[in-house]
Amino acid sequence: MTSFNIDPLIPEVLTLCLACIVLMIDLYSKNREKQTCYLVTQIGFAVIILYLIGNIWQEKTITYNGTFVVDYLSQILKVALILITGVSLVYARAYIRERRFLRGEYYSLSVFAALGMMIMVSANHMLTLYLGLELLSLTLYAMIAMERNSQLGAEAAIKYFVTGAIASGFLLYGMSLLYGVTGHLQLDSMSDVIANLSEHSLVAKFAVIFVVAGIAFKLGLVPFHMWIPDVYHGAPTSVTAFVASAPKVAGFGFAFRFLVEGAQPLSADWQQLILIAGMLSIALGNLVAIAQNNLKRILAYSGIGHMGYFILGFYVPEAGGHSASMFYILVYSLMTLAAFGLLMFFSRIGYEYETLEDIKGLGRKNPWYALMLTFVMISMAGIPPFVGFWPKLEIFRALVADGHWKIAVYAILFSVIGLYYYLRVIKVVHFDEPDREFLFLPSRSIRFAITFNCLALLILGLIPDSIYRYCVLAFG
Template sequence: MTNAPNLVPLYAEIFLLIATSAILLIDMFLPAAKRSITYALSLLTLAGCTLLTVGDFTAGTTVYTFHNMFVSDPMSNLLKLFSYGAVAMTLIYSRSYATDRTMLSGNLGGEFYVLALFALLGQMIMISANSFLIIYLGLELMSLSLYALIALRRDNAKATEAAMKYFILGALASGFMLYGISMLYGATGSLDLGVVRAALESGKANGTIMVFGLVFLVAGLAFKLGVVPFHMWVPDVYQGSPTAVTLLLGAAPKLAAFAICLRLLAEGLLPMARDWQQMLMILAVMSLAIGNFTAIAQTNLKRMLAYSTIAQMGFVLLGLMSGTFTDATGVLNATGAATAYGAAMYYVVTYVFTTLGTFGVIMLLARHGFEAEELADFKGLGKRSPIFALVMTLFMFSLAGVPPLMGFMAKYSVLAAVLGTGQIWLTIVAVLFSLIGAFYYLRVVKMMWFDEPTDSHALVVHGDMRIVLAANGAMVLVLGVLPQSILAACATAISKTLVS
């Protein structure tokens, strides 16, 4: 067995696959009253994955396996750790919500947890992929799990409609990506990202075919990020999905989407940076404009947060396009790549954990027969529950970029990276759209603290959700005041990955 692949870098993925399959089998024999066992096993599985990944992250080494198709490096390990945390928090926030809506009882048992873990497995594969083929396999595993999750409430017409929209448009985006991959493969003769880059640097690849392939590839990536003009599924799917599934869809997958963008563009297609930078710039500016302006007109909180997501992803694209720039001699300069990509990574992490808390509060206010999706549902929350109103205020201020919260440092680091490339006009545009976007976040804060309550029902909060939600709010504050540790971890992970 001298040619057997090295399985050590895949221990976390193998463990997750085995554990999730075991949870599925165990759940088949559990009555609805003991569904908490499935919940506990899911959290234990995430804890096991964390233990396996921490060792690799601490080692700080880069290991390739399966003929260079899979890579374990500092960036992938750090993003996986964040993904475990995001999924664990999602399950904790969603437990009561899903139970109240029969998603975890009757015929719909532990599928919610199992599909969430399978979606995580797809994200982990995407994060560690070093081949077009593996990226696509991970993407489809994640997407198919999310399609099923959105349609999990089969008796709900809105959820079924959202699942159909996401499935049809997702299939179209997958077609774009596959067509782009096929053109890149035809031009270079390989699916390995390292070989593709070498072919570009040596001039052996057909430039015209590569550009056409790049256009389709970026279109597919733009859909997965939910940026303009591939954004129309985002508000409909966010609003139509059960809130627990919206959180699974809108949080952890963004970490995997960032990873494949970095793998494909900054690693595999870096010699074509001049081409994809222009595309990302246009996508970013359009997303900032349409996302922020359209969010102002929304009265449904989930739709507002969906358009907010579109604008937030515009900032991520600004960070990705700032890693390289053309200097005065016309040469592509990548000296600031680690800082810029690290800033983009920090921004994604900030967005994910702030979004987790925001939707956590939405599910906190929801109850059986009441979704708490409208902005009016948050009126007077400060009088009903000052503590949770304060937590929600922290999340809204962070998303708006108000200092000294985590969101401010995320925006500042990305804008500094853009300014470092000499594009002052683009920095000004991003700042102006951020100021416009602050309006709809502050509107929620105003309703919570200055309007009279429209709902007098008592808030029922389980102990684990109360603790995690409070910790989530504290994290957004503390990591905004003291962001150096996360920023340094992101920049170091990116730096070690790019030189490997």
């Protein structure tokens, strides 16, 4: 038994302490706006990010009896996760205050969710992976149902809970079979055993199908996508912004740890599954989004399509597919955060601006935020010079470099089809006559955050290397 070294776990320990401190402050604060909770949460996040950046260059070390792994990838993903969570809280604050469900638990649950995601991206053991995932899911179920007076919110929470429980069941069944075959819960030793497996390889393949189904559910890939539109639509917009962004990054970490580090010898089998799920997602997401009228549902279906592009990177690992996928997921969460942030900003008490009619003629009344919405939509559609273009290009490049140009052409084709509904939003905003006044959330912080977030899409698009470099380094 070697001596105990707490260093690799410090970010998680800090996050847990932060969550408990926020919980205690909430208990004793008389302030109805919970300003202290909010400030402490954000300062705590800043401290953790600074600590992570200070220790970002980590050699890959597996510690705590193989349950935990720290490497450059995990550090970068953790920084991204905490940053996204923090920004989503900036957006959420004004929104949940107006909606009267501003409670201290919103902040502490967000911190707990961040903890679960941090565990997911640096787990090296099936138990830690699963527990991190459950920690995340449990907080999300609660946050979706937090707006008590909302019927849709309660419905979305129940739907997410039931389908999420089934997906967890799939995942656990696959994990138990893999444990039965290999005798290991630790991912790297499991991978070694699978590589030398002869007679039980069929069982291992069967088990991996269940695991892929579980992961596809959590990411919202096509045969398991049914929950996404309803949950995105029903949840309060602030929670939707969170559910649609950070957990996807954590899902990338989960998929990478399990499929690549744990089940690499079976890659020939799970890559086929992922390819089909990805191609179906691209088609369904982009086609069904055309028929939607509700902005939240449009974004939900576009999210399904984006997940399809993202997962294709796992199909071509030799051509830099993993770094392309990581780039894609980071950029996607940035874009989706901006999109839902704008929706939150447009909403006011008792009324949600969420259908296309609601934002008709926004460009005449408020050109600046209409421009911001245009930035987000163009970036999501993947048009240069916005940042959304580069990860798509990177995925296509990886596909072509590995000789799958047919898949690349298919993906580009649906990307062009998808252009329609993004441009339709822009058309409605700029070319339709306004028929109402717009009253936005009276909050300076959300205005700054939105503007900053949307302009970042343009600026990062001009210097895409600023993110992509780290993605390449993480797998280098």
